[in-house]
Each structure stands twice: as C-alpha cells, then as structure tokens.
Amino acid sequence: MQEALFITLEGVEGAGKSSLMDYISELFTRAGLAVIQTREPGGTKTGEQIREILLDSNNIGLENNTELLLMFAARMQHLEEVIKPALASGQIVICDRFTDASYAYQGGGRGIEESRIQILEDWVQEGLKPDLTLLFDLDVEIGLRRAGKRSQADRFEQEDILFFERIRSCYLERANKEPTRFRIIDSGESLENVKQQIQKVLQEHL
Ligand code: TMP
16 A cells, blocks of 8 residues: 655745646656645535635634634544545545644734644644645745736735735744755746756655
8 A cells, every 4th residue: 555645735825836736646646646635724515615704705704713713623524524534545635725824824824822723733633744744935925916816815815915924934934843844845936946846845755
C-alpha cells in the first residue's frame, strides 16, 4: 500500500493555490499514486452549506467566535467523513486550506486569542496534523488585485488590506516556527517558476 500523506495548501487571497491544485494532483497521479482533492471550509455536503454561510457577504453581523466555531464544525465533519477515511486507505489528501487558515484569519486577522483556537484544534483533530503545508506567499496588494479580477468579493474579501497583511504575517510566523512541515512557495514568480518550486518540494514524495 502507498504511504498516506496529508498535504494542505495555504496563503492569502489570489496567491494561486486553488488553481495549482490540479497541477499538484497530477504530479502524484503521474507517479501512480492515488490522490483526493478537497477544500475548507467545505469538502462535505454539510461543510459546503457551512461555507455558504461563512462566505455570504450578506451575513454582516456574524460574530468572530461564531465564524471560528463554524470553521471547526465544518472541519470536524470533513475529517470524519473524508480526510480520515482517505488517509486510512493510504491515499494522498490535498486540502485547499486547513487549520493554519483558522490561526491566520480568525487569529491574526480577527484577533481571536491563539489559545482558543488551540483548544478547538486539539478537540477536533486529536493530534492529527498535515504532513506537509505549502504556503503560497505573495504581496497582499497583488493577491487582492488578482482575486478581485476573478469574482465578486465574498465576506472575507471585503475586508481591508490591513486584515490581509496581518494574515500574511501570521502565516509566515507559523511557517518559521514549523520549518519541517511548512514549505514557502514564492507566488510572485512566473507560473512556470512556481510549478518548478512545487515540484522541487514534492520530489521526495513522488
Ligand atoms: P478560499 O477562498 O481559499 O476558498 O477560502 C475561503 C475563505 O475562508 C478564505 O477567505 C479564507 C477563509 N478561511 C478562514 O477564514 N478560516 C479557515 O479556517 C479556513 C479554512 C478558511
């Protein structure tokens, strides 16, 4: 049986992680490995319903702690229904955002204390963590411009630039604290260069 691997993709808006997901999957499938692609918030029927609440820009009064709890409610369902079974059967799980996003957005961005997030992480994940996290790092202004061209702004994308600067700093801080799990991808480079960076990072698993 192939070795299960839990890979998460993180970064500020517009850093390109979602569009590079197919490329990353392809590298593994070409090597003959079974891969599933999923995302957070979402990844299950219930999780996608929770995602709609979280991203709906009409939900103006949503409390920061409600937002955090909804992220972890969706995550609990996702872990039980999708992630854990896939890992148990030896598959490679590639997840577009995971708990580092809660630390970066709800912690760094919204200002919720890290210790609260830690309690939820311990409860919901019971020690399960990604094996590898690719942090797609990019200048916030460039990222927001790219994201803005793609679609109408969701509830998060309507925040100001300082919110996203705090998120970027928090991600980079986390990456520096856990250099074995995190790999930083410079998303400011050309697409070809970004793909090369990804390939280099994944080489040992292919
Ligand atoms: P996406 O745009 O990458 O699909 O993610 C949806 C939004 O959800 C994005 O703005 C980041 C946010 N998010 C959090 O705030 N906390 C989390 O824990 C996760 C997984 C996502």
